[in-house]
Amino acid sequence: MPASRSPLRHLALGDSYTVGEAVAANACWPAVLAQQLRRGGVAVDEPCLVAVTGWTTDELARGMDQAALAPPYDLVTLQIGVNNQYRGRSLDEYAAQFAALLERAIALAGGRVARTLVVSIPDWGVTPFAREQGRDAARIARELDDFNARARGLAASRGVRFVDITPISRRHPELVAADGLHPSAEQYALWADAIAPAARAALSRPP
Numbered sequence: 001m002p003a004s005r006s007p008l009r010h011l012a013l014g015d016s017y018t019v020g021e022a023v024a025a026n027a028c029w030p031a032v033l034a035q036q037l038r039r040g041g042v043a044v045d046e047p048c049l050v051a052v053t054g055w056t057t058d059e060l061a062r063g064m065d066q067a068a069l070a071p072p073y074d075l076v077t078l079q080i081g082v083n084n085q086y087r088g089r090s091l092d093e094y095a096a097q098f099a100a101l102l103e104r105a106i107a108l109a110g111g112r113v114a115r116t117l118v119v120s121i122p123d124w125g126v127t128p129f130a131r132e133q134g135r136d137a138a139r140i141a142r143e144l145d146d147f148n149a150r151a152r153g154l155a156a157s158r159g160v161r162f163v164d165i166t167p168i169s170r171r172h173p174e175l176v177a178a179d180g181l182h183p184s185a186e187q188y189a190l191w192a193d194a195i196a197p198a199a200r201a202a203l204s205r206p207p
Contacts, residue, residue, distance in 0.1 A: 022177035057097035072110025122169030
């Protein structure tokens with residue numbers, strides 16, 4: 001009999017949107033994605049998360065330095081930048097730091113760009129939190145579009161798939177957790193639906 005293969009491993013790099021702030025651990029999108037992949041016959045382990053609420057690009061880099069990582073991973077996803085925008089950090093700084101993170105993500109996938117995915121930043125400007133704080137939703141949208149455009153361009157330049165979940169966040173501003181800011185489990189499930197085809201395509205490539 002052939003030896004059974006170990007489950008595939010997913011490393012998810014990010015911030016609150018990756019770790020699933022304000023929802024149950026099994027409701028963050030990497031966990032829901034794993035559930036969907038398993039239902040589709042893809043043997044994948046629970047995701048390894050290197051993500052903390054509030055992290056910016058440079059803080060994620062430091063977190064990766066300190067994490068006990070064990071590459072190569074079968075799938076590496078990168079979703080980061082909202083806190084750069086929230087804190088008023090520059091677009092050029094974001095792009096430079098994101099580019100470095102993307103190279104690290106590819107390396108953690110064993111140098112395989114086909115096993116690396118970038119996920120866009122959602123629009124927090126549509127949330128009840130933003131409205132209650134009197135934030136300028138149009139400005140937030142413009143800035144996040146600029147951040148996402150840079151990330152998309154950098155991903156494309158390296159041949160990395162980019163999954164745009166930002167429109168989902170804008171179509172469903174009511175799908176938020178109790179804090180009025182972070183996505184609800186229902187919204188994370190919609191993100192996982194959008195990410196799953198790219199993840200399946202990535203995992204179908206030869207190791």
